[in-house]
Amino acid sequence: MHPDLEEILFTEEQLMKAIGELGAQLSHDYKDKNPLFICVLKGAVMFMADLVKRVDVPMEMDFMAISSYGASSKSSGVVRILKDLDRSVEGRDLVIVEDIVDTGLTLAYLKENLLHRRAASVKVVTLFDKPEGRKVEIKPDYCCFEVPNAFIVGYGLDYAEHYRNLPFVGVLKRDVYVE
Ligand SMILES: O=P(O)(O)OC[C@H]1O[C@H](OP(=O)(O)OP(=O)(O)O)[C@H](O)[C@@H]1O
Numbered sequence: 001m002h003p004d005l006e007e008i009l010f011t012e013e014q015l016m017k018a019i020g021e022l023g024a025q026l027s028h029d030y031k032d033k034n035p036l037f038i039c040v041l042k043g044a045v046m047f048m049a050d051l052v053k054r055v056d057v058p059m060e061m062d063f064m065a066i067s068s069y070g071a072s073s074k075s076s077g078v079v080r081i082l083k084d085l086d087r088s089v090e091g092r093d094l095v096i097v098e099d100i101v102d103t104g105l106t107l108a109y110l111k112e113n114l115l116h117r118r119a120a121s122v123k124v125v126t127l128f129d130k131p132e133g134r135k136v137e138i139k140p141d142y143c144c145f146e147v148p149n150a151f152i153v154g155y156g157l158d159y160a161e162h163y164r165n166l167p168f169v170g171v172l173k174r175d176v177y178v179e
């Protein structure tokens with residue numbers, strides 16, 4: 001285990017099992033729809049890569065990078081698009097792929113933004129949901145794991161850009177970060 005971690009919450013095996021089940025569910029739900037999977041960089045990059053390999057219906061991928069202002073571990077809700085999608089989403093069935101929903105502010109902004117572009121449908125897939133952190137009422141359509149109100153890192157999730165490369169997910173020790 002990494003010395004900066006309090007505990008490991010999910011091993012690589014647990015993550016892969018849940019992602020496999022989600023891939024099967026999405027393959028069923030999006031049969032004949034040619035969905036566009038939108039990865040929200042950077043945190044969701046590992047999840048996106050493993051998930052799409054387990055989706056066995058025709059689909060496409062695109063990527064968005066957004067940042068909420070503020071350098072701390074808390075989302076501010078003021079969102080800025082750093083990299084936009086390559087193509088129009090008008091009439092498309094969209095699947096937003098997120099690593100974590102906490103306050104819900106990022107997702108609320110993103111959903112609204114994509115619906116404005118006249119997508120046919122917008123659903124949200126998240127690896128982790130932290131319902132206790134919610135500031136706006138928003139519920140992911142698909143979620144692998146609910147997590148407690150602690151700061152987690154690994155498998156794409158960072159603190160100050162570190163720990164994204166860990167193949168498992170754990171709780172960061174309180175003395176390692178500032179809120
Ligand atoms: O529900 P919220 O409180 O808005 O938080 C969730 C967002 O925070 C994280 O992104 P972050 O801004 O840390 O960027 P990153 O994905 O590049 O790490 C995460 O990837 C979500 O997009």
Ligand SMILES: Nc1nc2[nH]cnc2c(=O)[nH]1
Nearest residue numbers: 102150151152153157158
């Ligand atoms: N890395 C990381 N980013 C987050 N963004 C919102 N909550 C979290 C969390 O627990 N960990």
